[in-house]
Amino acid sequence: MLGRSTLLNQKIYTTFDGGGNHPEPQAERVKSLSELCLEFLSEQKKAWLNLREGYELLKDVRERDLPCRGFSVRLQHNSGRIKSSLAGMAEKNATGRRCFLCLDHLPEDQKGILYRNEYLILCNPMPVFSSHFTISHLDHRRQAIADPIDTFLQLMADFGSGWMVLYNGPKCGASAPDHLHFQAGPSGQMPIEKEIREEKRLTRMKPHGQNPWFPAAGMTQVDSVLLYSVRDLGREVVILEGDDPMAVGGAFKGFLNALKRVLLIDEEPMMNITGFYKERKWRLIIFPRRKHRPDAFFKEGDDRVVVSPGVIDMGGLLITPVEKDFERLDGASVEGIYREVSLEGKTVERAIDAMG
Secondary structure, eight states: OOOHHHHHHHHEEEEEOSOOSSOOTTSOOOOOHHHHHHHHHHHHHHHOHHHHHHHHHHTTOEEEEEEOSSOEEEEEEOGGGHHHHTTTTTTTTOSSOOOTTSGGGSOTTOOEEEETTTEEEEEOSSOSSSSOEEEEESSOOOOOSTTTHHHHHHHHHHHOTTEEEEEEOTTTTOSSTTSOEEEEEESSOSTHHHHTTOGGGSSSEEEETTEEEEESSSEEEETTEEEEEOOSSSSOOEEEEESOHHHHHHHHHHHHHHHHHHHTOSSOOOEEEEEEEETTEEEEEEEEBSOSSOGGGGOOGGGOOOOOOOHHHHTTEEEEOSHHHHHHOOHHHHHHHHHHHBOOHHHHHHHHHHTO
């Protein structure tokens, strides 16, 4: 069996350590993380058949916009995501499941970008976006966000404007709940990205600095970080925004701990998170959850709806791997799914109040 360092070296396409931002005048310009990832994706499509097939399937996806009460969603029929949507169905009782994110279980042709000596950026073979990456920890450790939130925020800045970083909790969307990982893709894909900036969704708005809208009510400020919720989206959405990543990370942990106290639990509360970095500001969009899948997912026959909401779905891009679900879902059905899987608004409000 190959040693860990030998195996890792065989899997590294290139490295990114965040350095080299100020090269000497005669030196070659250092590529950004997003440039490296796009170059890497192109090379992996040539070398790795499964990835190439996954992106071929992506060309055939169908999408349609679906109006709901006060918001909209975009349905995507993506048959290539059926395995991900069904993930976890039999894993609780499985004792010998191979972790597909561990180094020694990666496909032979799969390579990665070594990120800050701790993570491996991999091309996702079941893509939702035109460029879809998984950022996997080198060690096999459980999916959790409290400790690695600083890395999550660093990834947001390293990918830069025009990209988003994603996190699914271990009980609400993570396809590998036993192995710490994030995702990344181009921004502008999820309807919620525009909806959260609409003036009508924030109470008593007024201009404030570089923020398009500053909530004068329903807002909590933790140090230099704004924390507020957005209304009329059919599910609970909490936003953290600030220009200091350490402060944003601290405020996030404060919210996480407050939610634990309100829910009377010790484990990580169910949630999905997407993060954006723009104009030197970090913005976290948090979807507090109370359950992973709607009851219709577990029904039989024609009554079954294979929708398994993760962060992308909660952001308004609802993945439907089964064609009949894509055809028949309507606004009322989607509203019901969001209500069922999202944490109650009063509970979220109590958590925000508990932050003091």
